[in-house]
Amino acid sequence: MRFQGARNAFLLLSSSITLFLHGHGAEAHPADKYAARTRIRLNSDWKFRRTERIEDGVIYDLRPDANGTNLQVLKPWILPTANEFIQDPEEHHKRPSEEPNVDIPFVKHDFDDNDWAGVKVPHDWAVEMPFLTGEDPIIPTTMGLLPVYGVGWYRRTLSIAPEDLEGTVYLDIDGGMSYPMVWVNGHLVGGWPFGYNSFRLDITQYLNKGNNNQLSIRVENPYGRSSRWYPGAGLYRNVWLTKVSQTHVAQYGTTITTKDVSADTAKVDLVLQVQNDGDMSRTVTVKTEIHELNSRTRGRGRRVAEFPQEEIEVSASSKKSVSGTAIIRRPRLWGPPPSQTPHLYVATTSLYAGRQLLDTYETRFGVRSLWNDPNEGLFVNEKPVRLQGVNQHHDLGPLGAAYNERAAERQLEKLQEIGVNAIRIAHNPPAPELLDLTDRMGFLVIDEIFDFWAREKTELDFHLIWDDWSEADLRTFLRRDRNHPSIMAWSYGNEVREQVYAVEDAGEIATYLRHIVAQEDPTRPSTASMHYASPDMPLARVQDIISLNYQGEGIMYGPEYENYTGMYKKPPQYNVYHEAFPDKLILGSEVASSLSLRGSYVFPVTSFNSAPANNSAGTDPTIPAVSSYELYTSDAGSSPDRVFLTQDKHQFVAGGFVWTGWDYLGEPYLFNTSTHGGHWGIFDLCGFKKDRAWLYQSRWNPDVKMAHILPHWNWPDREGQVTPVHVFTSADEAELFLNGKSLGRKKKEPFTYRFRWDEVVYEPGELHVKTYRDGNTWATDTVVTTGEKSGLQLKADRDRIGADGDDLSFITLEIVDRKGNVVPESHDLIKFSISGPGEIVATDNGFPADLTIFTSKERNAFNGLALAIVRGEAGRRGKITVTAESEGLGTAEVVIRST
DSSP: EEEEEEEEHHOOOHHHEEEOOOOOOOOOTOOOOOOOOOOOOOOOOOOEEESHHHHSSSEESSSSSTTOOOOEOOHHHHGGGGGGGGGGGGGGGOOSSSOSSOOOOOGGOOOOOOTTEEEEOOTTTGGGSSSOOOSSSOOOOGGGOOOEEEEEEEEEEEOOOOOGGGSSSEEEESOOOOOOEEEEETEEEESSOTTTTEEEOOOOOOHGEEEEEEEEEEEOOOSSOOOSSOOOOBOOOOOEEEEEOOOOOOOOOEEEEEEEESSSSSEEEEEEEEEOOOSSOOEEEEEEEEEEEEETTSSSEEEEOOOOEEEEEEEEEEEEEEEEEEEEEOOOEEEEBTOOOOOOOOEEEEETTTTTTEEEEEEEEEEOEEETTTEEEETTTTTEOOOEEEEOOSOOOGGSSSSOHHHHHHHHHHHHTTTOOOEEEEESSHHHHHHHHHHHOEEEEEOOOOSSSSSSTTTTGGGHHHHHHHHHHHHHHHHHHHHHEEEEEEEEEEEEEEHHOHHHHHHHHHHHHHHHHHHHHHTTTTEEEEEEOOSSSSSHHHOOOOEESSSOBBBBEEEEEEOOOOOOOOOOOOOOOHHHTTSSEEEEEEOOOBBBOOOOSSOHHHHHHHOOOOOTTSSSSTEEEEEEOOEEEEETTTOOHHHHHHTTOOOTEEEEEEEEBBBBBBSSSSSTTTTTTOSSSSSSSTTTTTHHHHHHHHHHTSSSSEEEEEEOOGGGGGGTTTOOOOEESSSEEEEEEEEEEEEEEEEEEETSSEETTTTTTOSSSSEEEEEETTTTEOOOOEEEOOOOOOOEEEEEEEEEEESSSSEEEEEEEEEEEETOOOTTTTTOOOEEEEEESEEEEEEEETTTTOOTTTSSSSEEOTTTTTEEEEEEETTOEEEEEEEEEEEEEEEEEEEEOOO
């Protein structure tokens, strides 16, 4: 590996970015069979088989869990897939002239796979299986206790028309976990070891005309700990077949940027790469028009500009770039809600040979400017935007890692509702469709690729492929994603081990990676998140943006953390970094690291504004639970209150990204022998709000008239005992009443973010709060001691879903009393059933210690709630009825229409 010099830190002045999008139907010239590219989603008709150990005799490369075994290493045949993304031709890999000496029946036409399972892709095999229990499970709680290990084979046939073979046929895989390798008609074509990255293979030469082309894909997760969280297993993202003319727009072939953005005009620059796979040169005319993108239909609207038409000659088996500039008058700018609107445009490129239309290619993009001010933070379109961000892992809770558009959209909708305007991808490339959503919905994004560099975090993680693949992994990630208007910065590292154990290496590797980012995208800054490195270390000096994990608020800092020790312990560092790097933007790439279990409260309650959760404070190991008073944290963390206080006292900080927006599978902090996940999220794994969701909303969406009381008020064992009451609201005054008696009216003091009545003595009845802002009534909230549980309620988030086999409805079950109040601490067994053209694909309750298989139709509620996820059947419309029943509580129904 050669490390190269990096560019100077800079402020991002302005940029408009595009999304790589595939061509859609244009009129064909009669003489041309490739007037528009064809892109087919290969989601159905797959056969699947998994083995716990390697039984097929092959492996990408020997690993600690597979050394000494008699396996054929296929690495020499896979490495050439990276060549497109390795800049120096001298470092390209040459494929061996002979085929690998292996005999795998699964790649052959005549193999009988009738006893294999039929599955749809995206597919995650592990989430469909029982949790691993007992002592020393193969997959530990850190990875979610789900059986991700083993080898998975996927098979299906492809139909190829004779004219397809006159063009180029690509297989596009958006992600396979992990070490995906592809065979077509018995030939090993290639692969890409890093399971989070998308990759493309040219499969044209291996195809035959007809419908009996055999596609076989192998994925493998090591036998043991290969990740710090739940990675998923299988072909967990989309797979596509793309058919184009031999002369076409290349992979990730358009880049659109803008400058001189104003309310009157925007200058749009296009760089377009044309690829000729033929054996003769070709003269090509390039035409590109810009249209508004209709926000409702997502189709083309009014034409607003076009680039100058240009004629180029593309040599055989080569690529050629063409560039141009267009002006958009009175541009509709892309910006984050609620103060701005995420308008989008689409550029349609057409390639002609004479009058013959060869290819059409659409590129969605947004027009916006970004400015990073080291003293005042981020500006979007010259307007200040405070980063109200969260970190998000890639799994979708009970659906596992298999990407689903509606599940991802629902997560973002709930986050946006409480005021989130930014997402940090933690800690690897997302599904490409997630960035389509952030573009459309207006989230700012820090797009991140590596959780490790050359030094391992787990024995079997991807440090094993770092030397061979780091450049290609980074370049393909950047080229795929660089055109999304939502991306505000790149991150090429998170808490890498080098910053602790190889300080000089950290700076050298960061310089190498930063240089690649600058080559691929000079319009955005780059960074790596630091939890240990200090301002005097090389890693900090390399960054364009200073991204701090917990250092800003201080690590193990505050009165309740005084007895904690360790190499990471630090006082607050925002001022230290600002003094060292006065010209750089500073943000909290991970802040808070709070812990709580929805609806569970532990007494006594700390009197401080932040305290560590441990066996003696803030937890109940018998449940196991972390108190939902939202004051307890990991050792390194801080409560939301202390994060807000630190940011308010350091106005130059651009904001931060909470760890985390959503609970996720794996990486438990406490109770790590009995849970499948942690307690980190503002929302639990089902998407039910924890109490702190209202605390964040009071800060991030302050114009919403809202008040929220905690805890619940069912405490029969606490009569006569002190039971603190807290209120989250954006009001500045509040008065609390217990059974009609005022317990005092309070004003928010400076640098406080909640109202506290810490001496309330419990008596059953009604708690009521009235809040005021600027002396005027603002909002109220009431909690009551409920009656006995007496029934069930079902509520669907959407009562109409598409009959496409993908769309989902999320159905909340509530255990209620006769007045319809949710009865807290109800954990009754619920049995779900369904009739009509739909299926229940998963259930959950948000309790990390519940190890019931996610596909079960029977599940205990947790603290009064449970969730069922319903999917409509592809091609079948009609009424879907979901029923829940529980002994002694009767039944409840909800109806959904599949349309």
